[in-house]
Amino acid sequence: MAHQDEIALMAHLMRRAGFGATRENLEAYVAKGYEATVEELLNPEAQEPVDRYELLRYHPWSWKPGTIQGTGHATWLYHMVNTKAPLQEKMAVFWHGIFATGVSKVDHWDEIQDMVDMLRDKGMGSYKRILMEIAQNPAMIYWLDNNENHADAPNENWGRELLELFSMGVGNYTEEDVFECSRAFTGWTIMPKLPRFPMGRFDWEFEYRDDDHDEDEKSFLGYTGNFNGEDIIDIICQQPATARFIARHLYNFFVSDEAQVPAWQRVAPGDPEAIQTIADAFVESEYDMRSVLRTLFNSDFFKEARFTRIKSPVEVVVSTLRFVGGHEFPAPGIGNLGRQMGYMGQEVLNPPSVEGWHTGREWINSGSLMRRINFVADLVGDTSLPGVQSIVSRLREGGNLSAAEFVDTCLDLMGPLDLDAATRQELIDHAEIDGNLKWDTDKDAEFTTMRISEMLQLVVSLRDYQYA
Amino acid sequence: MTTAQKDPVVVVVQLSGGNDYLNTVIPYNNEIYYDNRPTVGIPQEQVLHLDDEVGLHPQMGAVRDLYNQGNVAIVHGVGYENSPRSHFRSMDIWHTCEPDDVGTEGWLGKVIREIDPNKENVVTGVSFGPSMFRAMAVPGVPVACVEDLNNYGLMPGIDAEEQRQKILNRFSRLYGQAIGRGPVMEFLGQTGLDALQGADILKVAPERYSSSVEYADTTLAKKLKGIAQVHLAGLGTRVFYCDHGSFDSHAGQPNMLAGLWSDLSAAINDFFDDLRARDASDNVVMLLFSEFGRRTHDNGSGTDHGAAGAVLVIGDNVNGGQYGDYPSLRPEDLQQGDVVPSVDFRSVYSTLVEDWMKMDSRSIIGGEFEKLGFISNGN
Numbered sequence: 027m028a029h030q031d032e033i034a035l036m037a038h039l040m041r042r043a044g045f046g047a048t049r050e051n052l053e054a055y056v057a058k059g060y061e062a063t064v065e066e067l068l069n070p071e072a073q074e075p076v077d078r079y080e081l082l083r084y085h086p087w088s089w090k091p092g093t094i095q096g097t098g099h100a101t102w103l104y105h106m107v108n109t110k111a112p113l114q115e116k117m118a119v120f121w122h123g124i125f126a127t128g129v130s131k132v133d134h135w136d137e138i139q140d141m142v143d144m145l146r147d148k149g150m151g152s153y154k155r156i157l158m159e160i161a162q163n164p165a166m167i168y169w170l171d172n173n174e175n176h177a178d179a180p181n182e183n184w185g186r187e188l189l190e191l192f193s194m195g196v197g198n199y200t201e202e203d204v205f206e207c208s209r210a211f212t213g214w215t216i217m218p219k220l221p222r223f224p225m226g227r228f229d230w231e232f233e234y235r236d237d238d239h240d241e242d243e244k245s246f247l248g249y250t251g252n253f254n255g256e257d258i259i260d261i262i263c264q265q266p267a268t269a270r271f272i273a274r275h276l277y278n279f280f281v282s283d284e285a286q287v288p289a290w291q292r293v294a295p296g297d298p299e300a301i302q303t304i305a306d307a308f309v310e311s312e313y314d315m316r317s318v319l320r321t322l323f324n325s326d327f328f329k330e331a332r333f334t335r336i337k338s339p340v341e342v343v344v345s346t347l348r349f350v351g352g353h354e355f356p357a358p359g360i361g362n363l364g365r366q367m368g369y370m371g372q373e374v375l376n377p378p379s380v381e382g383w384h385t386g387r388e389w390i391n392s393g394s395l396m397r398r399i400n401f402v403a404d405l406v407g408d409t410s411l412p413g414v415q416s417i418v419s420r421l422r423e424g425g426n427l428s429a430a431e432f433v434d435t436c437l438d439l440m441g442p443l444d445l446d447a448a449t450r451q452e453l454i455d456h457a458e459i460d461g462n463l464k465w466d467t468d469k470d471a472e473f474t475t476m477r478i479s480e481m482l483q484l485v486v487s488l489r490d491y492q493y494a
Numbered sequence: 495m496t497t498a499q500k501d502p503v504v505v506v507v508q509l510s511g512g513n514d515y516l517n518t519v520i521p522y523n524n525e526i527y528y529d530n531r532p533t534v535g536i537p538q539e540q541v542l543h544l545d546d547e548v549g550l551h552p553q554m555g556a557v558r559d560l561y562n563q564g565n566v567a568i569v570h571g572v573g574y575e576n577s578p579r580s581h582f583r584s585m586d587i588w589h590t591c592e593p594d595d596v597g598t599e600g601w602l603g604k605v606i607r608e609i610d611p612n613k614e615n616v617v618t619g620v621s622f623g624p625s626m627f628r629a630m631a632v633p634g635v636p637v638a639c640v641e642d643l644n645n646y647g648l649m650p651g652i653d654a655e656e657q658r659q660k661i662l663n664r665f666s667r668l669y670g671q672a673i674g675r676g677p678v679m680e681f682l683g684q685t686g687l688d689a690l691q692g693a694d695i696l697k698v699a700p701e702r703y704s705s706s707v708e709y710a711d712t713t714l715a716k717k718l719k720g721i722a723q724v725h726l727a728g729l730g731t732r733v734f735y736c737d738h739g740s741f742d743s744h745a746g747q748p749n750m751l752a753g754l755w756s757d758l759s760a761a762i763n764d765f766f767d768d769l770r771a772r773d774a775s776d777n778v779v780m781l782l783f784s785e786f787g788r789r790t791h792d793n794g795s796g797t798d799h800g801a802a803g804a805v806l807v808i809g810d811n812v813n814g815g816q817y818g819d820y821p822s823l824r825p826e827d828l829q830q831g832d833v834v835p836s837v838d839f840r841s842v843y844s845t846l847v848e849d850w851m852k853m854d855s856r857s858i859i860g861g862e863f864e865k866l867g868f869i870s871n872g873n
Contacts, residue, residue, distance in 0.1 A: 130740060131740065131742070171744040171793075171796070173745075174744065174793055174794055174795055176794065179793055179794050181745075181793045181798065182798060183798060183799075186579075186580075186799075190580060196578070196580065196583065201830065283678075288580075288586055292595065378510075379511070379581050379740070380581070387681055387682075388626075390681070390682060390685055391621075391631075391637065391639040392636070392638055392685050392686075392688050392689035392692055393626070393638070393641055393646075393689070394626075395682070395685050395686060395689055396646075396648055396693070399648060399649065400650065403649055403651065403652075404651040407651070407652070446673045448671050448673055449668060449671065452664065452667055452668050452671070453668075480657065480661060483649070483652075483661060484661060484664060484665070484668075487665055487668075489668075489679055489682040489686070492682060
């Protein structure tokens with residue numbers, strides 16, 4: 027059935043370019059068409075932004091939390107659950123994984139949240155512009171110690187990571203380049219550096235200090251001149267290594283699980299042609315991320331790559347909350363929900379290091395797998411939630427479904443998920459213990475609802491469900 | 495007390511972020527040290543002297559006491575050639591023993607596989623923390639990855655125990671199916687089954703535990719307490735892992751390092767007290783390492799990424815003392831501003847694997863490396 031294929035493709039697009047979608051939304055997107063939906067995702071400006079004041083009204087602590095633990099996660103979760111521009115939010119997550127900055131050191135939630143706001147705002151624009159913003163971002167400056175990078179005493183932390191992790195990758199520059207790059211960014215610092223007490227943290231601002239900038243000539247990647255930071259970023263963007271590096275990141279994030287960053291120097295991409303296509307779009311559009319994403323989502327390699335990525339913890343938590351519904355309102359408990367991603371191994375605003383998170387199968391170990399299953403099973407097992415109720419009523423419309431029909435309908439509504447025969451049979455065996463669904467009496471309906479809840483819990487505990 | 499009947503156990507504490515060797519084991523009698531450390535140098539009178547040349551960071555009192563009891567081996571100048579000075583890459587090298595290639599198998603994962611090739615005990619290796627360390631990761635080798643020992647299990651949200659059991663049985667059948675859909679699918683299946691079984695075994699550990707030792711309320715102390723609980727429960731766990739940090743002290747180093755070592759030193763002390771009170775310390779050796787040391791010259795408020803570091807090995811059966819020579823701080827001996835490693839980290843591993851775990855280290859470490867004599871029953 028053509029329509030079913032379209033639903034499956036649209037579900038794939040929304041899992042990747044967003045945080046999944048309810049069946050009602052998928053049907054609406056299919057009516058609109060694939061390319062038109064991609065365009066809608068690429069133009070977040072057309073959507074009403076998330077109302078931050080709504081969150082503030084009920085949770086005033088979310089305003090400039092300073093050093094208060096955990097509130098930043100909740101604020102970002104609120105955005106991710108409520109956004110009408112899911113790709114914009116997803117790109118903020120993408121960049122956060124690359125420009126990985128953590129409160130563990132910055133110790134100032136406001137500044138990291140400001141960085142995320144910047145990534146949300148600029149993340150679909152020019153990569154060069156994003157790099158400039160990042161280079162002048164107070165949280166980043168503090169995180170990589172550029173405030174300690176002085177004309178007479180260069181600190182190469184920022185200079186090195188800019189080349190190794192934010193643009194080109196190891197093997198494409200020398201130690202000398204790292205040093206010269208660091209010199210070019212001397213004097214890029216933050217103000218004010220006032221003490222934390224008695225009035226709490228002050229907002230930081232970027233400040234360029236001419237008197238602390240190294241004015242001598244620098245040699246960087248074969249170019250020589252009295253470079254400042256802007257010049258360095260300009261040179262970096264022109265490097266073919268940068269286009270490939272960003273392409274591999276995009277591929278790993280949106281298309282299929284790849285080898286991890288430290289292996290890129292030695293391990294070739296799984297699909298070199300796809301990487302080339304993305305890298306070409308990056309160069310041709312002069313680093314315009316929106317153009318690159320348009321190429322990516324409309325390509326066959328993307329459309330064919332279904333269920334080839336292990337969901338990140340952010341995807342697990344946010345897609346589940348959006349799917350079951352009932353968590354849009356800034357309800358009590360949002361603080362605890364915000365921490366769940368961290369429990370599964372991805373504490374947003376606090377990556378383990380500047381290298382961000384290892385992804386793919388490295389999300390999975392016996393502890394994190396348990397966390398994922400437990401979190402999702404608790405929610406889909408709660409038949410009071412609107413998204414679960416919607417599944418119950420769709421099943422009810424089907425009447426006294428057989429065990430096989432019951433299982434197939436659940437798999438369809440939870441994905442659609444395409445299982446191998448043995449796994450599907452196992453679920454059918456489970457459903458057959460209690461026979462066809464029965465709705466005749468209130469007691470029947472109650473028992474059947476309980477069975478549905480149990481079946482949904484089994485479905486989300488499947489290995490297949492760990493993939494996006 | 496005899497050690498003959500107890501299997502050797504190794505506890506690894508990873509100091510993530512690059513611990514500053516020079517301010518941990520301080521060459522306080524060396525003028526070049528003070529010349530290089532105008533900001534973060536630790537004054538002679540604050541150093542906890544071990545001998546006429548070196549001493550420990552002022553917050554390492556408990557470690558100094560253990561050293562004086564002969565239970566701490568300090569290995570100087572540990573590292574490997576051509577240090578990349580990248581956290582990620584260097585940690586990978588320490589985890590996989592593959593300095594020239596990207597390794598997929600962690601050295602401790604291989605140790606676990608060697609101990610338990612038929613996967614008879616899924617808690618042979620237990621990792622404490624939210625995510626697993628690559629050192630423990632070998633495809634197909636189970637490792638229990640525990641964050642909170644008290645609430646560890648699958649679908650605890652289902653109240654009706656009978657219904658929960660019904661689902662868990664089905665889960666175990668679903669995860670046990672070989673469906674030939676590639677290595678990641680197989681990996682997920684095995685991980686799910688191991689998780690199920692590991693949870694069943696580990697739940698007894700907090701139940702069986704009682705102790706008079708009051709651990710501090712720090713993240714690290716909680717991890718070491720968890721390790722003590724599992725070890726004392728006698729579940730056959732041979733390899734424990736946890737981390738502490740971040741030691742990435744580019745700026746504000748003095749306070750940062752003091753806090754980290756204060757927590758660490760106290761937690762190590764409580765951990766060994768706890769084990770000793772139950773006659774369970776003599777088969778435990780603890781290894782502390784970091785992915786690299788830090789630059790010799792400070793940068794005005796901290797230190798940048800360096801090369802050689804120090805490794806500490808602690809335990810009743812450790813031959814206390816210092817191994818290897820303190821690397822030269824003379825400018826002409828430095829490489830890119832860093833002290834040069836004189837002991838390969840794989841020498842430390844091979845000593846532990848051969849002399850402590852009583853296993854052949856070559857396939858685990860990837861070659862033969864000169865052993866150090868820091869295990870007392872190893873000769």
